[in-house]
Amino acid sequence: MVEFCPECSNLLRKRKDKDNSFLACKCGYQKEILSDNSKIESHVQKKKQALEKNLLIISEEDKISVHPKTKKNCPKCSNKEAETWQKQMRSADEPSTHFFRCTECKHTWRE
Ligand SMILES: [Zn+2]
Ligand SMILES: [Zn+2]
Numbered sequence: 001m002v003e004f005c006p007e008c009s010n011l012l013r014k015r016k017d018k019d020n021s022f023l024a025c026k027c028g029y030q031k032e033i034l035s036d037n038s039k040i041e042s043h044v045q046k047k048k049q050a051l052e053k054n055l056l057i058i059s060e061e062d063k064i065s066v067h068p069k070t071k072k073n074c075p076k077c078s079n080k081e082a083e084t085w086q087k088q089m090r091s092a093d094e095p096s097t098h099f100f101r102c103t104e105c106k107h108t109w110r111e
Helices: 036-065
Strands: 013-016 021-024 030-032 070-073 080-085 096-103 109-110
Touching: none
Parallel strands: none
Antiparallel strands: 013 021, 021 030, 070 080, 080 096, 096 109
16 A cells, blocks of 8 residues: 655555554654554444444343342331342443342442
8 A cells, every 4th residue: 555645655565553554754744544443443333233232231120129138227117138139330440339238228329
């Protein structure tokens, strides 16, 4: 692939750093090589799809109303038992949040 600089019409040379290859001119003009860009895009797309899949599975789990019970002091009443479950907030990169629901007064809170 031979390309010329649109700024000064010199021959562009192929350069490479860690992640990208690009065409560079001695005048300072740089152009990223598109094939590499589209690779990155499809990678991002894949990650997004995986994330949506994750969220779907979690919301399915949420429909199951019976959660395991654990010893936990309710902040509203003196009950010491609560249902517990975990929920992934926003993105899969973040730690999941613990939810609790008092078995007595049905107060729900999270940690
Ligand atoms: Zn140039
Ligand atoms: Zn309670």
